[in-house]
Amino acid sequence: AHARYTKSHPESLKIHDRACNYLPGGNTRTVLHTTPFPLTISSGQDTHLTTVDGQSYTDFLGEYTAAIYGHNHPVIRSALESAIENGWNYGGHNALEPQLAKIVCERFPSIDLVRFVNSGTEANMMALATALAFTGRKKVLLFNKGYHGSTISGRAPSGKPSINLPHDFVLSTYNDVAGTEALVQSLPKDSLAAILVEPMLGSGGCYAGSAEFLGILRRLASEHGALLIFDEVMTSRLHYHGLGSQTGVTPDLTTLGKWIGGGMSFGAFGGRRDIMALYDPRTGKLEHPGTFNNNVFTMNAGIAGCGLLTAEKVDALNGLGEKLTSQVMDVLSNRGILRDATVPAAPIADELHVAEHPQRPPKMFVKGVGSLMAVHFAGPDRDVLGGLFYHHMLEQGIYMAQRGFVALNIMLADEHVATFV
Ligand code: PMP
Known part of the structure; x- marks a missing residue:
């Protein structure tokens, strides 16, 4: 061959x-x-x-x-052409970003407020940074074969998370209710900041999370004061409101990426209003500047794409x-x-x-x-x-x-x- x-x-x-x-x-x-x-x-x-x-x-x-959307879809193409007409990279706001934000918040029920980034990797890095700041803790629970981007992955063959970020990751087995509960109970008190999980393992082989497993994660996060983050970078396409909306579980934060930017570089993280308010420049304590976060190509292609889907x-x-x-x-x-x-x-x-x-x-x-x-x-x-x-x-x-x-x-x-x- x-x-x-x-x-x-x-x-x-x-x-x-x-x-x-x-x-x-x-x-x-x-x-x-x-x-x-x-x-x-x-x-x-x-x-x-x-x-x-x-x-x-x-x-x-x-x-x-x-x-x-397939390739070279005429609707996406014309959105890009119209975005290009007035130049790009203004170093200022544009009217497209609140339009796409409205679409995202209305479509995904777990998202009250949203911030845009440029990839799914960045969305998850920001979601973890948010959880660490919100809880004042460090540990993050991931699952074997879970994939959250170039720097956050539980799928390394060594059985250890692939870490090129200084996060304090702990790893459990996907869909293992008893093992995960035991692991979380064994952690030092007040150490767990977040549980990061895909509602269905995407890159890890399309294994759906069981309702019991996702339910237990919600309970464990709440009991231990940690944030539950659904990585819907891949699974958001599996239901109009995202696969998470079908699990009976509401995460504190959700990350998005891929198709929502109409095929341009895209990522987003969002969720509970009180958590995302950390990024309000008037009152919050966290920064998130990001040169390309509101680029007109992604914003306009995203608006067109979400309309198509x-x-x-x-x-x-x-x-x-x-x-x-x-x-x-x-x-x-x-x-x-x-x-x-x-x-x-x-x-x-x-x-x-x-x-x-x-x-x-x-x-x-x-x-x-x-x-x-x-x-x-x-x-x-x-x-x-x-x-x-x-x-x-x-x-x-x-x-x-x-x-x-x-x-x-x-x-x-x-x-x-x-x-x-
Ligand atoms: N999370 C999940 C569930 C993914 O499938 C991916 C990409 N395959 C990412 C995060 C990372 O997204 P990106 O490649 O845009 O950084």
């Missing part, structure tokens, strides 16, 4: 080789690293991406959920995703791959993948919620199988994440889903 891939993508290889002179591994986004080298994309139109080698792929990755569109997109997930499951069970094994409800520890264990999952399975899906491989050969699958799908004209992640966009239809299975 690698030989065929190299032969059919000579221009991508050339660009990668040159990029290695200036970027570590030729790369400025770790997630895009692929073996043997990544494809270089030259354009995106509707449901398709085209490479510098001239191949065209149906896009089932959707920029890791940010490209929910009506409740009906969200439901239709989730329906399409459920169809894809169930069709892939059907293929796997028809081939006998799902027999005699349990599809796990939460990520299985790496050692269980390898060991012969009664809980072992089938060699290949999928997890999905609405418009998101993750293809999983288990067992000692899982990396090799995952690589083969990725290259096989590319040869069928399907572009997805090398680690098996799929995010649908609103330009895809049943006929595209049919090409996947």
